[in-house]
Amino acid sequence: MSRIVIMGGGPAGYEAALVAAQHGADVTIVERDGLGGACVLYDCVPSKTFIASSGALAKMHDLGELGINTDLADTAVDLPTVHGRVKGLALAQSADIRARVQREGVRVINGEARFCDDEPGLATHKVSVTHAADGTVEALNADVVLISTGATPRVLPGAVPDGERILDWRQLYDLTDLPEHLAVIGSGVTGAEFASAYTEMGVKVTVVSSRDRVLPHEDADAAAVLEEVFSQRGTTVAKRARAERVERTEKGVAVHLADGRVIEASHALMTVGSVPNTKDIGLERVGIEPGPGGFITVDRVSRTSVPGVYAAGDCTGVLMLASVASMQGRIAMWHALGEGVAPIKLKTVAANVFTHPEIATVGISQQAIDSGEVPARTIMLPLATNARAKMEGLRRGFVKLFCRPATGVVVGGVVVAPTASELILPIALAVQNQLTVDHLALTFSVYPSLSGSITEAGRQLMRHDDLD
Ligand SMILES: Cc1cc2nc3c(=O)[nH]c(=O)nc-3n(C[C@H](O)[C@H](O)[C@H](O)COP(=O)(O)OP(=O)(O)OC[C@H]3O[C@@H](n4cnc5c(N)ncnc54)[C@H](O)[C@@H]3O)c2cc1C
Numbered sequence: 125m126s127r128i129v130i131m132g133g134g135p136a137g138y139e140a141a142l143v144a145a146q147h148g149a150d151v152t153i154v155e156r157d158g159l160g161g162a163c164v165l166y167d168c169v170p171s172k173t174f175i176a177s178s179g180a181l182a183k184m185h186d187l188g189e190l191g192i193n194t195d196l197a198d199t200a201v202d203l204p205t206v207h208g209r210v211k212g213l214a215l216a217q218s219a220d221i222r223a224r225v226q227r228e229g230v231r232v233i234n235g236e237a238r239f240c241d242d243e244p245g246l247a248t249h250k251v252s253v254t255h256a257a258d259g260t261v262e263a264l265n266a267d268v269v270l271i272s273t274g275a276t277p278r279v280l281p282g283a284v285p286d287g288e289r290i291l292d293w294r295q296l297y298d299l300t301d302l303p304e305h306l307a308v309i310g311s312g313v314t315g316a317e318f319a320s321a322y323t324e325m326g327v328k329v330t331v332v333s334s335r336d337r338v339l340p341h342e343d344a345d346a347a348a349v350l351e352e353v354f355s356q357r358g359t360t361v362a363k364r365a366r367a368e369r370v371e372r373t374e375k376g377v378a379v380h381l382a383d384g385r386v387i388e389a390s391h392a393l394m395t396v397g398s399v400p401n402t403k404d405i406g407l408e409r410v411g412i413e414p415g416p417g418g419f420i421t422v423d424r425v426s427r428t429s430v431p432g433v434y435a436a437g438d439c440t441g442v443l444m445l446a447s448v449a450s451m452q453g454r455i456a457m458w459h460a461l462g463e464g465v466a467p468i469k470l471k472t473v474a475a476n477v478f479t480h481p482e483i484a485t486v487g488i489s490q491q492a493i494d495s496g497e498v499p500a501r502t503i504m505l506p507l508a509t510n511a512r513a514k515m516e517g518l519r520r521g522f523v524k525l526f527c528r529p530a531t532g533v534v535v536g537g538v539v540v541a542p543t544a545s546e547l548i549l550p551i552a553l554a555v556q557n558q559l560t561v562d563h564l565a566l567t568f569s570v571y572p573s574l575s576g577s578i579t580e581a582g583r584q585l586m587r588h589d590d591l592d
């Protein structure tokens with residue numbers, strides 16, 4: 125029976141454990157915190173739970189247009205309840221995952237893991253585990269080790285979070301009151317999501333973006349919609365603004381930018397990326413040299429450079445998403461246990477930015493098409509032309525669809541809509557299964573529905589060459 129040790133119990137680790145157990149392996153997960161990892165306890169799950177509350181509040185502001193009068197003066201955010209719900213849900217989700225993997229026969233150790241091979245190049249590996257409960261150390265022998273240790277918020281030396289005024293996103297849920305004025309440093313996905321959520325909570329927000337727009341790595345048209353919404357709601361975006369340091373002041377914080385500008389706020393939220401948890405796990409004992417930024421280099425079946433050692437999730441820096449982490453973890457185990465396995469295909473990954481409106485993407489980007497890197501035909505349909513959107517009072521948002529010029533095979537798309545995370549699935553299905561725009565065009569969508577814009581985009585990309 126293969127002995128498998130998994131270092132870290134986030135989505136990469138626990139999904140891998142489920143696959144390995146299903147294939148009859150002897151599996152141990154070592155997790156220093158809680159199962160579900162940072163994803164469930166501090167990052168993805170808490171932020172989306174918080175956003176569920178902020179979104180509910182925002183919807184109330186839009187009810188007037190639909191003829192429903194609400195007394196917004198009577199509406200208040202009960203922050204302790206919101207935070208209690210966030211933390212409670214995260215803990216419950218973690219407990220569910222723990223129960224599930226234990227039911228499958230996986231041994232779960234609460235402790236810290238590191239390699240302790242006597243020398244690099246051995247066929248089997250040794251992992252030393254320091255138990256959290258009593259500090260005792262146990263050595264585990266493994267035929268296969270999966271490194272799935274995740275990542276931690278990056279700290280700018282001049283802006284070290286203090287948990288009171290200068291915060292990372294994991295410390296937000298300990299605040300007892302909403303900030304008066306929140307400066308969000310960094311306008312990547314994390315920064316944009318929190319800027320959107322706190323704006324909806326009624327907080328004055330200033331986004332400090334080192335680039336010339338928010339969401340520099342996302343679709344430019346989608347980012348423009350978000351900037352328009354930010355501007356309408358009074359959120360300021362300071363562009364080409366690199367924060368050098370953040371200092372505490374009498375009233376709150378002062379964010380000092382590299383060009384000399386200073387932004388005053390009550391609190392600063394640092395969203396300047398994450399660093400992989402790859403230090404202090406004994407990589408040198410197995411002969412793994414971390415790549416740039418400390419990430420572990422892996423191939424498309426999650427192999428590291430060392431036989432018997434796989435890595436998955438944020439510690440590899442391959443698209444830092446829970447869905448990708450899980451798939452990398454499963455693929456690692458299928459490969460290690462000799463199952464037929466398809467290498468991961470990043471061009472088929474669907475992702476969503478949980479702002480309001482949401483921004484969902486899959487496949488080839490508009491930028492790759494515009495730069496000539498990928499030839500494609502494209503269509504962009506504003507939601508303003510969709511009957512259901514009009515009924516719902518939606519004025520912003522769009523559906524984009526991209527297909528191969530000759531065959532019409534769908535290669536990507538973007539949806540900007542309140543429920544984009546749900547609407548992207550038909551496009552993701554098409555990309556994954558190489559369906560054509562004709563397949564989408566001939567599929568019945570419900571009338572009236574937002575998904576009708578996806579089938580309509582398919583129809584508009586159909587070629588009528590055979591009628592020529
Ligand atoms: C604010 C925020 C929101 C996000 N929202 C989304 C989203 O909506 N959708 C999405 O797909 N992705 C989202 N992500 C990304 C997602 O959270 C990560 O991609 C995901 O957590 C990666 O999973 P993982 O298993 O690699 O690592 P993690 O979830 O970080 O888990 C790794 C675990 O390993 C443990 N560990 C580390 N070192 C050791 C050790 N030596 N011994 C034992 N245990 C150890 C850590 O404590 C941690 O619990 C978000 C990220 C952030 C920051």
Ligand SMILES: NC(=O)c1ccc[n+]([C@@H]2O[C@H](COP(=O)([O-])OP(=O)(O)OC[C@H]3O[C@@H](n4cnc5c(N)ncnc54)[C@H](O)[C@@H]3O)[C@@H](O)[C@H]2O)c1
Binds near residue numbers: 365
């Ligand atoms: N909904 C989701 O799926 C979701 C949510 C959050 C994060 N994530 C994933 O997590 C990963 C990390 O995202 P992220 O947004 O945390 O990090 P990021 O690295 O993508 O973005 C950080 C941003 O901060 C900027 N920055 C860095 N230093 C700065 C400074 N001194 N001043 C001003 N700006 C500065 C960077 O230029 C960058 O744009 C991404 O892969 C993302 O997809 C996913």
